[in-house]
Structure formats: C-alpha cells, structure tokens
Amino acid sequence: MTGLYIHIPFCASKCGYCDFYSVTDRSGRRAYADTVLREIRSYAGRGLRADSLYFGGGTPSMMEAELLGEMIAACREVFALEGEITAEANPDSVSPGWLSALRKAGANRISFGAQSANEKELAALGRRHSAARIGEAVREAREAGFARISLDVMLGIPHQGPESLHRTLESFAAAGVGHISAYLLKIEPGTPFARNGMQRLCPDEDAAADLYLQTVRELARMGFAQYEISNFAKPGEECRHNLKYWQAEDYIGFGPAAHSLLEGRRFYHPRGLDAYLISGGTNTVDDGPGGGPAERLMLGLRLAAGVDLRKLGLPEAACARLQKRADSFRRAGLMRAGPLFCLTPEGFLVSNAIIGTLLDEFEENVTSL
Numbered sequence: 292m293t294g295l296y297i298h299i300p301f302c303a304s305k306c307g308y309c310d311f312y313s314v315t316d317r318s319g320r321r322a323y324a325d326t327v328l329r330e331i332r333s334y335a336g337r338g339l340r341a342d343s344l345y346f347g348g349g350t351p352s353m354m355e356a357e358l359l360g361e362m363i364a365a366c367r368e369v370f371a372l373e374g375e376i377t378a379e380a381n382p383d384s385v386s387p388g389w390l391s392a393l394r395k396a397g398a399n400r401i402s403f404g405a406q407s408a409n410e411k412e413l414a415a416l417g418r419r420h421s422a423a424r425i426g427e428a429v430r431e432a433r434e435a436g437f438a439r440i441s442l443d444v445m446l447g448i449p450h451q452g453p454e455s456l457h458r459t460l461e462s463f464a465a466a467g468v469g470h471i472s473a474y475l476l477k478i479e480p481g482t483p484f485a486r487n488g489m490q491r492l493c494p495d496e497d498a499a500a501d502l503y504l505q506t507v508r509e510l511a512r513m514g515f516a517q518y519e520i521s522n523f524a525k526p527g528e529e530c531r532h533n534l535k536y537w538q539a540e541d542y543i544g545f546g547p548a549a550h551s552l553l554e555g556r557r558f559y560h561p562r563g564l565d566a567y568l569i570s571g572g573t574n575t576v577d578d579g580p581g582g583g584p585a586e587r588l589m590l591g592l593r594l595a596a597g598v599d600l601r602k603l604g605l606p607e608a609a610c611a612r613l614q615k616r617a618d619s620f621r622r623a624g625l626m627r628a629g630p631l632f633c634l635t636p637e638g639f640l641v642s643n644a645i646i647g648t649l650l651d652e653f654e655e656n657v658t659s660l
Contacts (some may be wrong), residue, residue: 292342292374293553294535295366297327298546299351299359300564303384307417307483308476312548312562313349322568323546324358330545330572331365339543341366342374343532346398352380356389360396367397375400375439375531382428383420390435400439400530401432402472407445407455408462415449415492422462429466439528441470446506447499448476449492456502457509464513469528473506474521475499500640507636520593520639537590539582545572557581585653588632589646597633616652620645 301320302313344366346359359378366372377400378393390401407413408422420428425442432440442463446456463471476493478484494502507517515523519537522530535542544551547567550559557578560567566574584603591598600610613632620626625638625645632649634642 292540293339293370294343294345294532294540294542295341295370295372296345296347296532296542296544296549297362298349298544298549298560299346299354300349300547301353302348302350303353303381303419304417305483307487307489308478310479310482311349314564317353319564319568320354320358323564324354324361326568326572327362327545328365331362331369333572334543335369339370341370341372343535344372344376345532346378348379350381350384350404351378352384352389356392356396359393359398363397377402377530377532379404380428381418381420382424383418385428385431387431387435390432390437394436399437400441401437402441402443402470402530403428403432405442405444405463407448407451408459409451409455411450412448412455412459415489416445426462426466429468433467439470440466440468441472441528441530442466442468443472443474444506446473446475446502447494449489451494451502452498453502453505456505460506460509460513464510464515469525470530471510471515471523472521473503473510473523475503503640504636516595517636518595520642534594537593539587539590550578551575552581555580555582585650588653589650592632592634592642592646592649595633597627597631599631601630613649613652616649 298312300313301317302315304315305313344363351359363372363376376398378398379402381404403425405425406416406418408425410422413420413422429440429442444459444463478490493499510523511517514525516526517523518529519533522533539552541553542551543553544559547560547564548562551557557580558575559578560575584605587603588598600613617626617632620638621628625635625641627633627635634645638645
C-alpha cells in the first residue's frame with residue numbers, strides 16, 4: 292500500500308526558525324488545488340492503492356476545508372484511499388466550522404503545531420497563538436469528531452529550561468492527546484533566527500540534550516512510548532503515514548518540495564510554487580534508486596524498534612561485520628544489546644554519527660561480499 296503526501300505551501304507568516312518551503316501570499320489557493328488535483332489524477336489507471344494521506348506544509352489549515360476535501364475525494368477515486376488521513380494545523384488558524392468540515396470530508400487525524408505552553412517561549416518563536424489557545428483547539432477538534440490528535444513540542448528553544456519544559460509536557464498530556472512529536476530546534480543557515488543570532492537565547496548543546504532526555508523520561512511516565520527519534524505515542528496512536536518513510540515503503544508526494552519513493556525510484560518536485568503551477572504538476576526530478584538495504588538501515592535506525600539486519604537480505608558475513616562495528620556503541624550505551632540494531636535515547640542524540648559509521652562499514656565491506 293502506498294502513502295500519499297500533499298504539501299500545502301501557504302502560511303499566514305513565516306516563522307523565524309522555519310526552513311520548510313512556504314509562501315505568505317495565499318491568493319492562489321484555488322489554482323493550487325486544481326493543479327494538485329490534476330497531478331493526483333495523472334496516476335489513474337496504474338492500480339495503486341493507498342492507506343494513508345498526510346497534508347503537510349506550510350500550514351494546511353490556511354487552505355479552505357472544502358479544497359482539502361476535494362483532494363481527499365480525488366485520492367479516494369484514484370488510489371482507493373482508506374485509512375489514516377492527517378492534516379497539520381496551527382491552533383490559531385482553525386475554527387470549529389473548519390474542523391467540522393474537514394472531518395466530514397474524511398480527515399480523521401489532526402496534528403497541531405503547538406510547540407510550547409509557555410508564553411515567553413511562544414513569543415520568542417514568533418508563534419501566533421497563546422498557550423490557552425492550544426487547549427481550545429484540541430477541544431474543538433475533539434468536538435468536531437477527531438479521535439486522533441497530535442501536538443508538536445520544540446526543544447532547545449529560546450528561554451526554555453527543565454521547569455518550563457516540564458510544564459509544557461504536563462499541559463500537553465493533560466489535553467488528552469494520543470501523540471506528541473518533540474523536535475530539537477535546529478537553526479538553519481539563511482533563516483531569520485540564524486541572521487538575528489537567536490542561538491544566544493537558546494540552551495547550549497549539552498543543555499538541549501538534557502531537555503531531550505527529560506522529554507523521553509517524562510513522556511514515558513505519562514504513557515507515551517517513544518517509537519521514533521522525535522515521536523511518542525500512546526498504544527495504537529503512532530502516525531502510520533510517517534512510519535512509511537522510516538520503513539522505506541512507497542509514498543507519493545504532491546506539490547512543490549514534495550518527495551516520493553515509488554517502485555524503487557525516488558523523485559521530487561523542486562521548491563517553487565510558480566514553477567509547479569506552470570508545469571501543471573509535472574515538474575518532477577528523478578532522484579535515483581531508493582529503498583535499498585543501505586537506505587533501509589539508515590532510516591530504520593530512526594525507529595525505537597530498530598532494524599533486523601536479516602530482513603535487509605544481507606549475507607551472514609555482512610551481518611556479522613556490522614554487528615562487530617556496533618559493539619563499541621553498545622558498550623557506550625548508545626545501542627541496545629541483542630540481534631536487532633536499536634539506538635537508545637542517548638544514541639538518538641548522536642544518531643547521525645552512528646548511522647554514518649555504520650553506513651561506511653556497509654559501503655566499505657558489506658557491498659563487497
């Protein structure tokens with residue numbers, strides 16, 4: 292089964308830390324929806340079936356619910372879509388009417404970009420909502436019929452410390468949601484945060500690492516199990532669509548900056564709304580083969596469940612070499628003992644270095660067997 296991703300590039304304003312592709316001119320929403328619909332229908336007749344759809348952004352809640360509903364209907368028509376249908380949203384840009392219309396159109400999961408329950412931290416991030424509005428938006432979503440609700444929290448942000456993070460996590464858990472995503476702030480070059488030196492107001496690297504480990508511990512006590520580097524869920528509340536990315540399953544991305552993996556090939560749309568519209572949604576760029584053993588190893592190590600090397604189709608000698616290379620990480624408490632390749636929370640903090648080392652071993656020795 293295939294996953295579907297639709298990028299909604301419209302935002303009310305650009306957050307100072309954000310490097311995702313978005314635009315603040317929202318005048319072209321109808322034209323954009325028509326182009327996405329055209330791209331969706333270009334897959335008709337291929338026999339592809341989908342069990343997830345994810346509206347990401349940008350801010351999908353800046354798009355009329357009726358237009359999102361048209362896209363859901365087209366995905367059902369072309370891909371026989373059934374299953375999880377998620378929309379990202381900001382607490383300040385939803386209303387009871389919008390939420391009800393989206394739920395009636397078929398969406399059954401919503402993910403709010405909440406980020407913090409501390410007013411000073413929200414102001415520093417440039418968020419347009421208050422802490423109180425987060426709880427109101429969750430209540431409105433539940434009243435509209437959304438049983439599956441997720442909240443995002445950012446770690447290592449300006450003015451954040453252990454006490455304010457504790458209060459945020461308590462507040463989010465008390466809202467009764469089943470899923471929390473926790474992302475360490477990364478200040479990307481070229482963003483306003485980078486230009487304005489916001490790093491000076493953020494916890495240093497060691498303090499940010501402590502905040503991450505605090506989040507893992509506290510969410511576990513609150514009933515949220517970590518299932519991926521940045522994602523925590525109560526039983527059965529994992530985001531099934533995002534699991535496709537980390538398990539290297541097929542997915543198709545629609546819209547500018549959207550990426551795809553389909554039938555062993557990767558391709559993507561470049562950033563740029565105008566170019567996407569002018570091409571009628573056909574301006575995809577081939578990005579080579581995808582879903583091979585090395586890639587599945589890299590992506591699978593993002594998951595708390597880890598990777599079973601035997602399921603990568605590797606010979607026993609190759610598995611043995613990788614296991615030997617991982618011994619030092621296990622001794623350091625960065626990987627769990629046992630036949631599966633699993634990172635610990637401490638290992639997730641340095642996952643790029645661990646994955647790079649293991650991939651070097653894969654390229655140098657495993658592929659030569």
